[in-house]
Amino acid sequence: MSVTDGLPPELVQQTSEGVQELRPRSELTAKELMREVGSVLRMSEAEAARLGETQAETSEDQTMIINMGPQHPSTHGVLRLMLELKGETVLRCKPIIGYLHTGMEKTGEQLTYMQGATNVTRMDYASPLNNELVFSMAVEKLLGIDEDIPERAVWMRMLLSELNRISSHLLFLATNGLDLGAVSMMLYGWREREEVLRFFQKVTGLRMNHNFIRPGGVAADLPAGWRDDVLRILDLLPGRLNEYDTLMTGQPIWRDRLQGVGVITPQEALALGATGPILRSTGTPWDLRRDMPYLRYPEVEFDVIVGTFGDSFDRYAIRLNEVRESVKIVRQVVDRMPAGDFRIQNKKVTPPPRARIDESMEALIHHFKIFTEGFKVPEGEVYVAIESPRGEIGCYIVSDGSAKPYRMHIRGPSFVNLQTLPHMMRNCLVADAVAIISSVDPILGEVDR
Amino acid sequence: MADAPDPEVAADTAPQPEAPPTLHGFPLSDSRGQPVVHVPREHYVDLIKALTDEGYTQITDICGVDYLTYPNRAVPAGVSRERFELAVNVLDIENRRRMRVRVQIPEDDPSCPSLFDLHPGTEAMEREVFDMFGIVFTDHPDLTRILMPEDWEGHPLRKDYDPGAIPVQFTHDYRLADAAPVAPEASA
Numbered sequence: 145m146s147v148t149d150g151l152p153p154e155l156v157q158q159t160s161e162g163v164q165e166l167r168p169r170s171e172l173t174a175k176e177l178m179r180e181v182g183s184v185l186r187m188s189e190a191e192a193a194r195l196g197e198t199q200a201e202t203s204e205d206q207t208m209i210i211n212m213g214p215q216h217p218s219t220h221g222v223l224r225l226m227l228e229l230k231g232e233t234v235l236r237c238k239p240i241i242g243y244l245h246t247g248m249e250k251t252g253e254q255l256t257y258m259q260g261a262t263n264v265t266r267m268d269y270a271s272p273l274n275n276e277l278v279f280s281m282a283v284e285k286l287l288g289i290d291e292d293i294p295e296r297a298v299w300m301r302m303l304l305s306e307l308n309r310i311s312s313h314l315l316f317l318a319t320n321g322l323d324l325g326a327v328s329m330m331l332y333g334w335r336e337r338e339e340v341l342r343f344f345q346k347v348t349g350l351r352m353n354h355n356f357i358r359p360g361g362v363a364a365d366l367p368a369g370w371r372d373d374v375l376r377i378l379d380l381l382p383g384r385l386n387e388y389d390t391l392m393t394g395q396p397i398w399r400d401r402l403q404g405v406g407v408i409t410p411q412e413a414l415a416l417g418a419t420g421p422i423l424r425s426t427g428t429p430w431d432l433r434r435d436m437p438y439l440r441y442p443e444v445e446f447d448v449i450v451g452t453f454g455d456s457f458d459r460y461a462i463r464l465n466e467v468r469e470s471v472k473i474v475r476q477v478v479d480r481m482p483a484g485d486f487r488i489q490n491k492k493v494t495p496p497p498r499a500r501i502d503e504s505m506e507a508l509i510h511h512f513k514i515f516t517e518g519f520k521v522p523e524g525e526v527y528v529a530i531e532s533p534r535g536e537i538g539c540y541i542v543s544d545g546s547a548k549p550y551r552m553h554i555r556g557p558s559f560v561n562l563q564t565l566p567h568m569m570r571n572c573l574v575a576d577a578v579a580i581i582s583s584v585d586p587i588l589g590e591v592d593r
Numbered sequence: 594m595a596d597a598p599d600p601e602v603a604a605d606t607a608p609q610p611e612a613p614p615t616l617h618g619f620p621l622s623d624s625r626g627q628p629v630v631h632v633p634r635e636h637y638v639d640l641i642k643a644l645t646d647e648g649y650t651q652i653t654d655i656c657g658v659d660y661l662t663y664p665n666r667a668v669p670a671g672v673s674r675e676r677f678e679l680a681v682n683v684l685d686i687e688n689r690r691r692m693r694v695r696v697q698i699p700e701d702d703p704s705c706p707s708l709f710d711l712h713p714g715t716e717a718m719e720r721e722v723f724d725m726f727g728i729v730f731t732d733h734p735d736l737t738r739i740l741m742p743e744d745w746e747g748h749p750l751r752k753d754y755d756p757g758a759i760p761v762q763f764t765h766d767y768r769l770a771d772a773a774p775v776a777p778e779a780s781a
Contacts (some may be wrong), residue, residue, distance in 0.1 A: 160743070161649050162737070162743030163737045163743065164737045164739070221629075221767070239738065242738075242741060243740060245741065246751055247756070250749055250750055250756060278758060288625070414650060415685070415712060415713050415714055415716070416713060417651060417652075417653065417712070417714030429687070430686055435715075436689055436691075488735055523666065523667065524624055524667075525624055525629075525680070526624060526625050526627060526683050527693060529653070536653060538653060538655045538682065540654065540680060542663075542666075544662075544666070550658075550663055551659075553654075553656040555656075559715065559721075560718070563713075592741075
């Protein structure tokens with residue numbers, strides 16, 4: 145018995161992903177089945193035995209395999225889950241991805257280092273500035289100028305990165321509320337996010353996909369009056385976050401929907417490569433901003449928020465409180481923003497200023513060459529990782545000495561975090577599946593790249 | 594951040610001070626301040642196991658690279674350059690350090706043992722490398738394409754895979770349609 149029984153063959157062929165799909169139990173060997181349901185995750189023998197029993201009990205005429213997604217509104221884009229259900233209980237789950245794959249890593253090999261930020265910013269479209277930041281930091285490390293970035297550029301990067309974390313978490317709060325039926329939360333979350341995006345528009349010219357953080361610094365200086373704009377957001381947010389607490393955190397319905405749902409242990413989370421709020425919800429205090437610091441994070445005060453139970457509620461509470469921590473960081477950044485250059489004065493990577501182009505032929509040629517041919521980067525390979533709102537985002541670049549990366553790979557946190565879904569979903573209800581997907585907060589643009 | 598070689602290894606190399614640095618007997622190099630250990634395919638799993646025991650408990654990333662058009666990249670002496678390479682980034686949360694493991698994979702036999710039994714979190718990453726480069730991970734439980742459709746031909750991130758173009762639908766251009774039949778007559 146399969147999902148596609150009784151459907152016209154042309155429809156089946158159009159939508160089939162073949163062996164990528166979740167297969168019925170009768171087609172799996174016992175070993176494959178055990179691996180799929182996670183016996184590799186160092187379960188105790190008692191647990192494994194219990195798992196074996198439920199398998200023996202479940203015959204195929206009691207279960208069915210259904211698709212959730214890729215068009216399901218709660219799947220945050222084009223995530224497709226195949227669920228094996230027994231009644232309303234999820235026995236197995238398999239995420240099928242690739243519906244948004246656009247070959248961005250291949251595209252990255254055709255673009256110069258100057259153009260590369262335009263490409264990576266479109267991967268995790270909810271936190272584009274963090275993508276640009278990790279790419280720029282990797283290129284700077286290859287160039288050997290990572291220590292020479294002007295102070296103002298570094299602090300501007302921190303400002304933007306933290307504001308981006310705020311906007312991304314607000315998006316999470318909005319959609320998490322929407323997924324669980326707290327529809328008004330969606331309006332509030334979106335409203336606050338818009339305030340941050342409006343500031344981004346003022347600084348970078350765009351609400352998303354900014355291409356603002358570039359190798360060597362940032363594209364432009366902060367506009368006049370930026371301090372007032374940021375302070376307005378900072379004054380606005382704490383009160384609004386308290387309102388969220390009133391609306392959701394303390395509500396019995398909200399707690400019942402999230403507490404104890406989608407539990408994952410620290411061992412499982414580590415073994416599955418999970419990072420970010422998922423790992424922290426299990427009580428593992430791991431935040432790259434504190435533990436492997438970059439930019440000037442050691443110079444600012446903030447707390448790493450950790451959970452206790454590893455459930456969906458912890459992941460919700462962590463993100464809500466991380467917004468508060470980011471507000472704290474942004475306030476310190478605003479106080480300490482140094483004066484100076486916003487990009488490195490290294491003629492190799494920085495185009496001449498606009499005023500010079502009008503009066504100097506050489507400056508014009510130089511400007512033209514940097515934007516058409518790009519700059520050459522010495523041979524080598526680096527991996528740089530930073531803490532994005534979703535976890536560790538890494539960038540691995542191999543340079544062959546030309547102006548384009550030989551290989552550009554982004555380690556997307558959502559891509560790896562998605563692997564925790566089958567383990568969180570085992571034996572949960574279909575309604576909880578929605579809460580669990582939401583609490584993982586995957587951005588499919590980054591999963592599929 | 595850089596790792597000191599094992600005490601036993603250090604004792605072995607003590608008589609020759611110029612000997613290149615090694616880790617568990619495998620050449621260790623430095624890439625912009627990041628430690629990289631080069632390991633042959635057959636010792637890959639053993640090395641990861643040893644690194645896991647040392648504290649590198651999380652595999653953060655597995656990335657394939659096709660060195661078809663850049664065969665002369667720098668590798669330490671004693672490492673033969675092959676067409677494909679795996680770059681595996683491991684993380685030690687306890688001691689806050691990273692390490693990169695590079696594995697050479699020959700073109701005529703693009704296969705590599707899977708780390709799934711050791712680190713189940715590598716499942717999706719290995720599938721991605723298989724999908725993009727055609728490197729087969731033996732003992733992987735579910736080695737299927739992950740990003741590309743099941744019936745796709747070729748492995749897109751290989752250097753001999755041409756990005757090409759897909760014909761765009763619904764873009765009828767009347768100027769081109771009118772110009773096309775005229776051109777041969779004009780040349781004749």
